[in-house]
Amino acid sequence: MICLHGHIVFSPSTGDKTLDGYQKKKYVCKLLFIFLLGHDIDFGHMEAVNLLSSNKYTEKQIGYLFISVLVGASSDLMKLVIQSIKNDLVSRNPIHINLALHCMANVGSKEMADYVGGDIPKLLTSGETIDSVKQSAGLTLLRLQRSSPEMIPLGEWTSRIIHLLNDQHMGVVTSATSLIEALVRKNPDEYKSCVSLAVSRLSRIVTASYTDLQDYTYYFVPAPWLSVKLLRLLQNYPPPEDPSVRTRLTECLETILNKAQEPPKSKKVQHSNAKNAVLFEAINLIIHMDSDPNLLVRACNQLGQFLQHKETNLRSHNYALISDAMWPMESWRLFKGQTERDVSVRQRAVDLLYAMCDRSNAEEIVGEMLEYLESADYSIREEMVLKVAILAEKYAVDYTWYVDVILNLIRIAGDYVSEEFQLLHSKYHLCSPNTRGLLLSTYIKFINLFPEIKTSIQEILGSDNNLRNPDVELQQRCIEYLQLSTVASPDVLATVLEEMPPFPERESSILAKLKKKKPTATAEGGEEKEKEPRTIPQAQVNNAEPSAPVPLQAVNNTAPAGNAGGAAIDLLGLDTAPAPAAPAASSGLGFLVDVFGDQPATNGVDDDALTAGAEENFKKFFCKQNGVLFENDLLQIGIKAEYRQNLARVGVFFGNKTTFQFTNFTSNLVLADSSKSALSVQPKAVDPVVDGGAQVQQLFNIECIDSFSDAPLLKISFSYSGQVQKLNLKLPVIISKFLEPAEMNSEAFFTRWKALSQPEQECQKIFKAQFPQDTEQVKQKVLGFGLSILQGIDPNPDNFVSSAILHTRNQQVGCLVRLEPNKQMQMYRLTIRSTKPEISKALGDLLETQF
């Protein structure tokens, strides 16, 4: 029995025999409805196929609909379906024939084309076929041709198909034109004779008054769809050779252009859209034919006018058209100063600029594009940067100008540096000494701004060509800059170079990277506090929680405690993001601390099972001490921890997000058996009553006696609104928290490293990067984990070398760490050595999850 909301929908036990056609139709229809709601259906297909053989129209109809929507072309049932289709096609009942044709057009499988396709051309062109069937046949044939081009030989039918252009039924002509256009594309010669017919048809439409075509007139525009189809058909051929046909076509096009100048017959946007759609297609044809200068000029002017049009849609289409036309500059002058607010339209405008660029206007255009770039959306920046670079390189006559452009480019769009840098440096040897000097200064600034290309720049600076350059100025600069980059720490470098013209702050390059991950986001501040509805994540949540609040508004919510009597729960005074229902935070900005899972309130059914999301949040604390450990609609739990040698003080803050009290509030720390002897915990009791909107604190004093691998479990339970809520969370007290970073020089490090040469003392992990391999972020994580960053030990500057001392009551263990990122493969190799194998392993396991 299948029950839907308490109603019995389908009962397989009754079997086929007792279900009559009507009931079957009803059930199949319901199944279809359920499917369209988004659920998967894996039964009922056979019943649907059975319906096909019914004589009743409605049953057949539902059967075919089900098939079209649910049955894939490769299904086993397809053979039966095809049999039904074949039967219906020869049935002489036009209604049944149409159903069969529609099904074929919707499914369009190769098998259909193979078995049944051959019957269609005859149907299409026979004098006995009624108009509605002809219409369907035409497009069905088209669909089958598209899915299996060689299946249906059409040679003998060519002239008859072409002749359909003359049919008196406009619907038939409409379908036929689409079919013919597709056939023409594949074989223009064979269908040549369609040109004159198409032109005469078009001419009749265009010159018709709006009462002539009756129902085929759309908001005072005669047969716009057919007109557009005919115009497209004609774009597959050169201008007609026959002079009379040619004249007729020219007149046609002129008429269309004339109509565009006339005052509109209706204020409705439908009228102007339809009219302009025909106009644009006509202009396409004019451009394609490229034969009549008069027409061309008129078309050009028309497009120029459209650039100023206040309808955004029109402008957008316009840009696309002009850039396809690849035209000279008249329109460009009109274009100057055009500001587009809509980003997708702007993209098209930029494409147009790019297409229009040639030697004569390169400087202007590149200048314009750079201006655009400054205010450009991040989503199109990358493409724009590339385009500007390409243009600059292609049309650069004067290298000073070229260098200027590239520098500007890098200033504005600092992200995509390495390509630009290569481009820039490739011209280096061509430059005059002055320019080279300028370039060198630029390079040193690059080192400051973009540490990732530091090594390549250092190579250049250190190359013989530079160090021994006959030009003293260059030589000096190289040597000084090289020293500066090697010796100075990043801070010093930044200070030294600070008085240079403004460069983007370090923040923004990281921000820019963030934005790159999420191109649809708008570029305003990296803070999560913004309330802009960036994406609508709830659209992805599907039907997860029927009781969830209306999604779109949730993104605009202020701090969660806003509704709890105004007492803002400010845990730890941190910048933690407010919006609770913001999975936008979790999607894409992976390495920004995302502490907000969107878990529903859990009632831990299993006493010891971890609450959903606890594991992920736990891991986030490996490289930091403070933050939010857990949050749901009722409760927010934050952690603030301090560690000194082998002692720890962990404060757990519970915030009641609701307006009602929590009663019987208990919170206990439970140690795993393996950890019981390793950790000594002194808890303080917590108040059993937590008022609405209030925050209570529980302090744990912890001493690390020995090494351990299992984190303590925080078990929380309380009553809210009569229901008992239970939470089991992992408290992020891990062995690495008791690490104290140590400094040492290269000699000391390698001595110790070599001393720890036994295989069990080393733990090595090779793993794929889960987060972006940004040097700065990796460094922060390493420091946050409790390790030092040692310089001058690993020759490869991308690698991290650290050392630390693990403090426990019983012993102190020295640990050495080496982290080697492989950016090309997006992987890491992590090597840890310490005197105690279990500690190497424990640290390895923990650290592996953080990168």
Place this chain on the structure above:
Amino acid sequence: MMQFMLLFSRQGKLRLQKWFSAYPDRVKKKTTRELITLVLARKPKMCSFLEWKELKIVYKRYASLYFCCAIERDDNELLTLETIHRYVELLDKYFGSVCELDIIFNFEKAYFMLDEFLLGGEVQETSKKNVLKAIAAQDLLQEQEMEESRGIMEELSYFVTG
């Protein structure tokens, strides 16, 4: 040709999906999700045309429903906007001031209407009258069939009760 047409509400619920090419289920689901997100994020005054992958997306909002079509690069997008409008007009004429509920509860009629108007991704019949005539003929057949079966039931019951 049109590749597909999606109708969805402002809450992102899909009300109708018509695929004019064969796509695997997985791809259909992914595409639907992506496009719904993309279109719902657009502000009211923005252009109705979007570039997405190698297709152009044309969308228009009518009350609480978004009509979203995907067309190929060389198709005429202004005209597609009017194709959408024509479809809405057809539904409006048929249901009488159509609203989202009509489409939810009479989804099969919406599909049948679409089949009369578009076929294989191309516009088939642009005369409103002709399309509505065809649908009306279908409805008539349906009523006749119901009459027939009712007729038989009545006969049977008469037979039973005497």
